[in-house]
Amino acid sequence: MLLYGASGHAKVINSILRATGQEVTAIFDDDLGKKNLGDIAVVGQYDPDFQTAAPLIISIGYNDIRRKVAGKIRHRFGRAIHPSALIDETATIGEGTVIMPGVIVQADARIGRHVIVNTAATVDHDCLLGDFVHIAPGVVLCGAVQVGESTLIGAGCVVAPNLTIGANCLIAAGSVVTTHIPDGATVRGNPARVVGNFEAGSPR
Secondary structure, eight states: EEOOOSHHHHHHHHHHHHHOOOOOOEESSOOOOOEEETTTOOOOOOOOSSSSSSOOEEEEOOOHHHHHHHTTOOSSSSOOEOTTTTEETTOOOOOOOOOOOOEEEEETTEEEEEEEEEETTTTTOOOOOOOTOOOTTOOETTTEEEOTOOOOOOOOOOEEEEEEEEETTTOOOOEEEEBBBBEEEEETTEEEEEEEETTTTTOO
C-alpha cells in the first residue's frame, strides 16, 4: 500500500494496515523536507509511475485537500478497515475510505469515497455519507442520517435520526443535532444551531 501525506493520520492508517497484515511501502508528500515517517520512507511528490500496481490511500485529514489530491492520483485506491470495526455485511464502503478501531457500521449504511470514520464512531442503519466526509472520534449518527460531501462532524457529536446535514458543513465537537442542516453551515451547541457559514478550504 502507498500513502499520500506523511501526517499523524498516516501513522494511524499504517497501524490499521499492519493490523490487517498489509504493509505501507512508501509515502508521498509535497514537503520535500520529510524523509521518513517512523520506518517508512517518504519518497517526495506524487509520481504516477512509482509502484504502479500498488493501491494508494490519501492520508490527509482535511476534507478539501483530500478532494484536491484525489483528482490527480492515477493509482487505484485502497481501503483501510481496522479488524476491531464491526461492519454489517449489507453496508457499502467506497474506495479510499478509512475505518478506524472500534467503529460500528450498521445495516444498509452507505459510506462514500475517501471518507474517514474515526475511532469508536457509530454509523447506524441506512445512513448515507457522501464522499470526503470526516466523522470524528466518538460521533453517533442515528438511523437514516444523510451527510453531504466534504462535511466534518466533530468529536463526540450526536445526530438524531432521519436528519440531513448538507455538504461542506462544520459541526463543532460535542454538538447535538436535532434539525436538518443546510449546505455550508457552521453549527455548534446542544441543541445545535447554525452560527455561521463554513469557508471551503479552511482548516477542519
